[in-house]
Each structure stands twice: as structure tokens, then as C-alpha cells.
Amino acid sequence: MRAIEYAVRQGAASVWRSRGSGAFAVVAIALAMLVLGALLLLTWNAEQVLARWTSAAEFSVYLADEATSEQRGAIEAAIDRSAATAGREFVSKAEALVRFRSEFAELAALAEDFDDNPFPASIEVRVEPGVDRDGSVDALVRGVAPLPGVADVRYDREWIGRIGAALGTFRAAGLAFAALMAIVAAVTVAAVVRLGLDARRDELEIMELVGAPLSYIRGPFVAEGLLQGGVGAVVALVALGAGFLVARGLWGADLAALLDGESLRFLPVRLWAYLVFGGMAVGSVGGLLASLRAG
Amino acid sequence: MIETHSLSKVYSRGLYALRDLTITVNKAEFVFLTGPSGAGKSTFLRLLLLQERPTEGEVVVNGHNLAALSRREVQEYRRGLGFVFQDFKLIPSRTVLENISFVPEVLGVPAAQQRRRAFQVLKWVGLQHRMNAYPHDLSGGEQQRIAIARALVNDPSLLIADEPTGNLDPDLSLEIMNLLREINAGGTTVLVATHDRELIRLVGRRTVTLDQGRVVEVG
Numbered sequence: 362m363r364a365i366e367y368a369v370r371q372g373a374a375s376v377w378r379s380r381g382s383g384a385f386a387v388v389a390i391a392l393a394m395l396v397l398g399a400l401l402l403l404t405w406n407a408e409q410v411l412a413r414w415t416s417a418a419e420f421s422v423y424l425a426d427e428a429t430s431e432q433r434g435a436i437e438a439a440i441d442r443s444a445a446t447a448g449r450e451f452v453s454k455a456e457a458l459v460r461f462r463s464e465f466a467e468l469a470a471l472a473e474d475f476d477d478n479p480f481p482a483s484i485e486v487r488v489e490p491g492v493d494r495d496g497s498v499d500a501l502v503r504g505v506a507p508l509p510g511v512a513d514v515r516y517d518r519e520w521i522g523r524i525g526a527a528l529g530t531f532r533a534a535g536l537a538f539a540a541l542m543a544i545v546a547a548v549t550v551a552a553v554v555r556l557g558l559d560a561r562r563d564e565l566e567i568m569e570l571v572g573a574p575l576s577y578i579r580g581p582f583v584a585e586g587l588l589q590g591g592v593g594a595v596v597a598l599v600a601l602g603a604g605f606l607v608a609r610g611l612w613g614a615d616l617a618a619l620l621d622g623e624s625l626r627f628l629p630v631r632l633w634a635y636l637v638f639g640g641m642a643v644g645s646v647g648g649l650l651a652s653l654r655a656g
Numbered sequence: 657m658i659e660t661h662s663l664s665k666v667y668s669r670g671l672y673a674l675r676d677l678t679i680t681v682n683k684a685e686f687v688f689l690t691g692p693s694g695a696g697k698s699t700f701l702r703l704l705l706l707q708e709r710p711t712e713g714e715v716v717v718n719g720h721n722l723a724a725l726s727r728r729e730v731q732e733y734r735r736g737l738g739f740v741f742q743d744f745k746l747i748p749s750r751t752v753l754e755n756i757s758f759v760p761e762v763l764g765v766p767a768a769q770q771r772r773r774a775f776q777v778l779k780w781v782g783l784q785h786r787m788n789a790y791p792h793d794l795s796g797g798e799q800q801r802i803a804i805a806r807a808l809v810n811d812p813s814l815l816i817a818d819e820p821t822g823n824l825d826p827d828l829s830l831e832i833m834n835l836l837r838e839i840n841a842g843g844t845t846v847l848v849a850t851h852d853r854e855l856i857r858l859v860g861r862r863t864v865t866l867d868q869g870r871v872v873e874v875g
Contacts (some may be wrong), residue, residue, distance in 0.1 A: 363764045363766075364764065367762070375810075391825030499861075539783070563745055563747065564747050564758075566745070567745060567747070567758070567759075568762050570705060570734060570737075570739055571734060571735065571736075571759045571762065571810065572730070572731040572732060572735035572737075572763070573731070573762035573763060574731060574763075574764070575727075577763075578762075579763045581722070598691070653710065
């Protein structure tokens with residue numbers, strides 16, 4: 362405990378002493394954390410939208426015009442047997458036409474010209490949240506599609522999968538870039554801490570000669586990096602917050618349209634903590650690298 | 657206390673700093689190590705402080721072969737040593753009291769105890785009135801007394817001094833030697849490397865003379 366207290370006290374003193382050169386380390390970490398934070402902000406918001414789309418999953422079973430009530434009953438029974446089913450609703454041909462007229466009012470005149478109602482009756486099936494991941498929805502769709510009286514089944518989840526995959530690729534590329542910047546930041550911290558270490562050679566020599574434990578010799582340098590990392594991460598968070606407010610002020614409506622009507626949200630506190638701890642970890646690694654030359 | 661057996665230290669290109677050195681220093685003894693520049697005095701002290709390792713032979717202190725000590729044991733061993741250098745090696749950014757309490761501080765001694773012990777040794781060297789001064793405010797003699805106080809704060813069983821009077825005038829040198837004699841009178845083994853023959857004559861203790869890394873005289 363005393364070793365930690367000593368390390369933090371000496372580390373803080375060293376941060377203050379070398380605040381000029383330390384600013385480089387703080388800026389380097391802030392940039393790395395800003396990139397990571399921006400990446401998290403974008404992917405987190407996109408994930409929220411994807412999660413909403415995924416949890417709102419449903420599919421439609423279109424019935425053939427000549428489907429009998431027995432066939433419809435067999436189809437509904439098959440749907441009800443599946444654990445993936447959260448609920449279902451029958452939409453008759455007449456209701457389908459009414460829906461079309463209300464949802465596509467500008468095309469209502471077109472519907473007036475139809476001799477017959479061209480819209481098929483359907484059964485809309487809501488699925489349990491999360492079950493699309495275990496394949497049970499796919500199994501249900503495959504089971505229902507060949508039943509007599511079924512004209513078509515529409516369960517187009519591939520586009521969500523494609524967006525998810527694209528998001529994954531974007532996140533991986535962003536993480537790789539952020540990791541590269543974190544390495545640069547750690548090296549910068551190491552260089553800055555090493556300057557302080559060289560200035561304290563005599564002190565370190567005395568510490569070694571009196572038999573000071575390694576935790577006392579190296580600890581302050583790790584603490585110095587940790588503090589620089591923490592400050593850098595907080596700076597990054599503040600900059601990210603400011604950028605977020607500006608972006609929302611300028612393009613809030615456009616972003617909301619892009620996000621399916623939801624407004625862009627800032628990172629939750631849990632991710633703030635990850636960013637700050639991440640910055641501290643990067644700084645600590647830099648400090649540790651530098652401290653390997655001491656003791 | 658200290659025994660060396662056939663101790664040699666060879667630097668690059670086959671340059672011998674010490675050659676086949678066998679010395680014994682008894683517990684509570686005061687011994688001068690002397691000889692011309694390059695005789696191997698400082699190398700011997702660096703081996704004792706484990707700042708360097710011997711090329712051949714062994715150094716045994718209190719029954720422990722220093723070459724066999726683990727990193728942790730080296731730390732333990734060093735906690736029983738005091739050291740004084742010609743250039744004092746005080747930390748300029750710390751006050752006199754902080755320079756002394758620095759040693760117990762980095763050994764994890766509680767703060768109140770650090771300051772109490774530091775003040776005790778500072779008083780012992782007669783500089784308690786300078787406790788808040790910084791090293792650059794002190795004379796050479798005062799700085800060396802502070803360095804001695806720092807060496808004593810841990811209550812060492814062995815005090816090693818490398819040319820402790822090298823930067824001091826004769827009067828101050830004798831004053832420092834008297835301090836070292838007092839420390840020795842308290843039971844601490846004292847090993848002083850110096851090339852000052854006159855000082856050795858005035859203090860009058862056992863002397864080991866080195867030349868070109870070999871013991872040439874013991875008297």
C-alpha cells in the first residue's frame with residue numbers, strides 16, 4: 362500500500378515537473394483515445410439501431426388466394442408450435458388493401474383502378490427477441506414455406522446480417538487504427554517518462570544502493586504514465602463530447618433519419634470508463650517500458 | 657565480516673582492475689583501502705556494493721557469498737549497508753531532512769518514523785539547524801556530513817566510503833574522519849577508500865594498499 366502511495370505521489374510530482382514535455386504524451390494519448398472514442402460512438406449508435414431492427418423481427422406468410430380455411434388453420438398451427446413465435450396476426454385481403462391505401466396515400470388513386478384486390482391475405486408473425494441468432498426462425502420459415510396454401514414467405518434478414526458484417530469490418534479496421542495510435546502513444550509516453558528518469562539517475566542509483574524494492578524504483582514511472590494516460594483520455598472524452606454536440610447541432614435531423622428516427626446518442630458512462638481505463642492502460646505500458654531502464 | 661578469496665575483476669580487452677585479491681575485514685573493524693589512482697579501490701567497493709560482479713573468486717559478507725544472492729537477497733543485503741561517495745550524491749531537489757528520510761521512505765518505513773530517525777542522525781552529525789536547507793546551500797563539509805547521516809539512517813552494519821574527503825580541505829577531512837571513527841566506535845564496520853596518506857597517518861588504522869589490482873601491503 363505504501364509502495365502504491367509512494368508511486369502515485371512521486372508520479373504526480375513528476376507529471377507536474379515535466380508538464381511541458383508531458384503535454385506531448387497527453388496529446389498522443391488523447392488522439393488515440395479520440396479515435397477510439399469516435400469509433401465507439403459510431404458503432405455503438407449503429408449497434409443500437411441494429412439491435413432494434415433485430416428485436417423487432419417479424420416475417421410474413423402470404424397465402425394463396427385459393428387457400429382453404431383448413432390450410433390456413435394448419436399453417437397457423439405450425440406457426441404456433443414454434444418456440445420462436447411471439448405472436449401472429451391474420452391480415453385479410455381487404456385489410457391489406459386498406460393498409461396499402463393508408464400507408465401509400467399518394468398511390469391510393471392507383472389502387473382505385475384495380476378490378477380485383479391484388480393484395481394477398483397474410484399471416485404476420487412476430488418472433489421472440491434474439492431467437493433469430495439460434496436459427497429457430499429460419500427453421501420455422503423453412504417449415505411453413507412448403508405447406509399447402511402458402512404462396513410465399515418473406516423473411517429478409519440478410520440485409521441486417523450484411524449491415525452487421527459491414528459494421529464488424531468497420532469496427533475491426535477502426536480498432537486496428539486505434540491500436541496503432543495507442544502504440545504510438547505508449548512509445549511517446551515512454552520517451553517522455555524516460556526524460557524524467559534520466560534526470561533522476563542519481564536518485565535511482567541511491568534507491569538501488571539502499572536496497573529499495575523494485576516497486577518503489579519503477580512504480581513512480583508507471584504511475585506517471587498512468588496519470589498522463591488518464592488525463593489524455595479525459596481530454597479525449599471532453600473533445601469527443603464537444604464534437605458530438607456540434608455534430609448533433611449541425612446534422613441532428615439528418616442523423617436521426619439515418620438512424621431510423623432515433624437521435625444520435627452519446628456514449629454511456631460504462632464506455633466513458635472503458636476509455637479512461639484504456640488511456641490509463643496505454644500510459645502505464647509506456648511508463649513501464651521506460652521504467653525497465655531503472656533498477 | 658568481509659572475506660574475499662582470489663577475487664579478480666577483468667574489464668574488456670583483458671584489463672585487470674583486481675587480480676587475485678584475498679582480504680579479510682573483521683566485524684567492527686575500521687580499515688583503510690589505499691593506493692594510487694587506478695589501483696582498484698573503487699572497483700573493490702563496487703563489488704562490495706554489488707554494482708558489479710567479480711570475474712573470478714568470491715566476496716563473502718557475513719557468511720553470504722554475494723555472487724549467489726538473488727535479486728531480492730541483494731536488496732536485503734544492501735539494506736544493511738551504508739555508503740558515502742566523494743561527490744556526496746545528494747538529491748538537489750530535496751531538503752537536507754528529505755535527503756536523509758528518503759532512504760527509510762523508499763524502504764517503506766512509516767512517515768513519522770522516517771522523519772524521527774532522520775532527525776536523530778541529522779542531530780548526531782550536528783546539522784539539525786540546516787534541516788530545511790537544500791544541498792546547494794551547504795558547504796562541501798556539510799554536504800558530506802549529510803551524506804554520512806543518510807548512510808547511518810538505516811543503522812548499517814557496514815559503512816563503505818569511497819574517497820569521502822576527496823573534495824574537502826584537510827581540516828574538514830579530519831572532521832569527517834572523526835565522524836567515521838565515532839561510527840566505528842559504535843560497532844559499525846567501516847571501510848574507507850582513500851589515497852590521502854596523511855589522513856591515514858593521522859587516523860592510524862589498519863591499511864590495505866593496492867596497486868594495479870593487487871594487494872601490495874597490509875599494515
